[in-house]
Amino acid sequence: MIRLERVSKRYSNGREALTNVSFFVDRGELLFITGRSGAGKSTLLKVIALLERPTRGTVSINGRNTGALGARHIPAFRRQLGMVFQDHKLLADRPVFDNVALPLVVAGTPFKDIDKRVRAALDQVGLLGKERMLPMELSVGEQQRVGIARAVVGKPPLIVADEPTGNLDPDLALEVMRLFRRFSEVGVTVLVATHDVHIVREFGSRELILTSGEVTGGSADPLPSLVASR
Amino acid sequence: MQALLGALGRLARAPLATMLTLLVIGLALALPAALGLLVRNAESATGGFGRAVDMTVYLKNGVTLSRAQQLATVARSRPGVASVTVISAAEGLRQFRKYSGFGAALAALKSNPLPNVLRVVPRPRASGPLALEALRRKFAAWPEVDMVQLDTQWVMRFNAIIAVVRRLVLLAAALLGVGVLAVxxxxxxxxxxxxxxEIEVxxxxxxxxxxxxxxFVYTGALYGLGGAVLAWVILEGAVLALSGPAARLAELYGSGFVLRGLGGRELALLFGGGMALGWLGAWISAFRHxxxxxxxx
Structure with a gap:
């Protein structure tokens, strides 16, 4: 599903955020990316979501090299990808329904389908009945779940979450992570960047540890075939 | 469709800011449109003068009335001539006596000093200064003609003024069009x-x-259309305010001239132009930002 080969990212200020990162993720896998803040977790997710371009190396998603995608094709690419952010990036002046419906509106989904699918997504995150409320009227945990509903409403094959539990207490964090595991169980590939090591241990899912932009451990497949061939 | 409704809703939610923007656009559109109206009305007024333009062909003193009538028939057949009236020497004298106030002095004359006269009215499309001059020369060349009187100077001046104003309309429209784009x-x-x-998300x-x-592009088009409607209202108001005095002026000149507002095609041009300018301005801005x-x- 996702294959990174020797990916490096150097920002224009000279800081090297990623160095020679290679790994592979299968369809339906839940992969945690851990490490201290500043270790390159966010950059890695941005490179995968095409919010940043890698300086070197290739990223393939579903067998397609994303480096070959021109700016014109990025919107279509992002519709195949659900993104969850620590600050959830909801529109404060729009009710929950509109926030969750945005990916469908952007994709030109017919209105009667939008209604059905938004309710289904809200049901999945346990927020059915709060469609008319504004994000501000919800708790932090609920806001994060609205963000997750927005990420899954378009039924993307891949979900990328950057510190989705950063602002949540342990119980809520666990609940959100369970949600991600449920998505992976139905075949969605889920990448979660987090510094919450305890949760990761508890889940027993695959883990990729980043230190200063390099993969320094974890159970991620380090692409043995690639290493052998070079 | 949804984007259009959204754009309308956002404009309605900030009525004061929207009104101010519309007012600026409306004034910018109204000015060239008003100048255009001025030219059009002036042209229709001179169209009336154009028909009033005539030529007085003085025949030589020895030319008889019957010869004058023959000449009138020839003149009528010329292209560009609308009508020819023969004013006999006797008729001329009677009119002169009536309007000049020299009645008593004229009565002392033994014989009529006035010649027979042809009054030639050109067709409207032959009322341009060049056509009039050509016609004048034709008649002046006839052996029976003493002189042809035609005051073309004012016609030329008037046409020149109209040409300047018309160029001014184009300039103003171009400048203010750029202004609308910028606004x-x-x-x-x-x-x-x-x-x-919102855009980022x-x-x-x-x-x-x-x-x-x-x-954003729909918003721009709505601004343009709204401004055009406002410009139309402004112009109609101005026409209404001016029509009374203008009618009195026309009456004093004995003209049936009526001040007219925008016609259907001009209205379509104003609305279409306003909308297109708004659309274009928004598109350029949105594309860049x-x-x-x-x-x-």
Whole structure:
């Protein structure tokens, strides 16, 4: 599903955020990316979501090299990808329904389908009945779940979450992570960047540890075939 | 469709700011349209004068009335001539006596000193200064003709003034059109900055540039259309205010001239032009500023 080969990212200020990162993720896998803040977790997710371009190396998603995608094709690419952010990036002046419906509106989904699918997504995150409320009227945990509903409403094959539990207490964090595991169980590939090591241990899912932009451990497949061939 | 409704809703939610923008656009559109109206009305007024333009062909003193009538028939057959009236020497004298106030002095004359006269009215399309001059020369060349009187100077001057004003209309329209582009463009730029969060999130979930641009472009077109409607209202008000005095003036000149407002085609041009300018201004602004808002999660 996702294959990174020797990916490096150097920002224009000279800081090297990623160095020679290679790994592979299968369809339906839940992969945690851990490490201290500043270790390159966010950059890695941005490179995968095409919010940043890698300086070197290739990223393939579903067998397609994303480096070959021109700016014109990025919107279509992002519709195949659900993104969850620590600050959830909801529109404060729009009710929950509109926030969750945005990916469908952007994709030109017919209105009667939008209604059905938004309710289904809200049901999945346990927020059915709060469609008319504004994000501000919800708790932090609920806001994060609205963000997750927005990420899954378009039924993307891949979900990328950057510190989705950063602002949540342990119980809520666990609940959100369970949600991600449920998505992976139905075949969605889920990448979660987090510094919450305890949760990761508890889940027993695959883990990729980043230190200063390099993969320094974890159970991620380090692409043995690639290493052998070079 | 949804983008259009959204654009309308946002305009309605900030009525004061919207009204101010519309007023600026409306005035910018009203000025060239008013000048255009002025030219059109002046032309229709001179169209009346054009028909009133005539030529007085004085025949030589020895030419008889029957010969004058023959000449009138020939003159009538010329292209560009609408009508020819023969004013006999006797008729001329009677009119002169009546209007000049020299009645008593004229009565002392033994014989009529006036010649027979042809009054030639050209067709409207032959009322241009060049055509009139050509016609005058034709008649002046006839052996029976003493002289042809035609005051073309004022016709030429008037036409020259109209030409200047017409060029002025084009200039004003071009300058103020650029002004409308700038006003709409700047308004849209501020709107884009205000909503940069929304734009970023929309792009984040896969909104293409054209999708993000659409509501702004619709907003611009609505501004243009609204401004055009306002300009129309302003012009109609001005025509209404001026029509009374203008009618009195026309009456004093003995003309049936009526001040007219915008016709159907001009109205369509105003509305279409306003909308197109708003659309274009918003599009340019959105194209330039939306590209700079890229998601940086």
């Amino acid at each position: 709409v463009g700047n308004t849209i730029r501020l709107e884009i900055l205000n909503r940069s969060d 929309t792009k984040l979930v896969g909104g293409s540039n054209s999708f993000v641009r659409r509501p 939306l590209r700079s808002i890229e998601p940086r999660a």
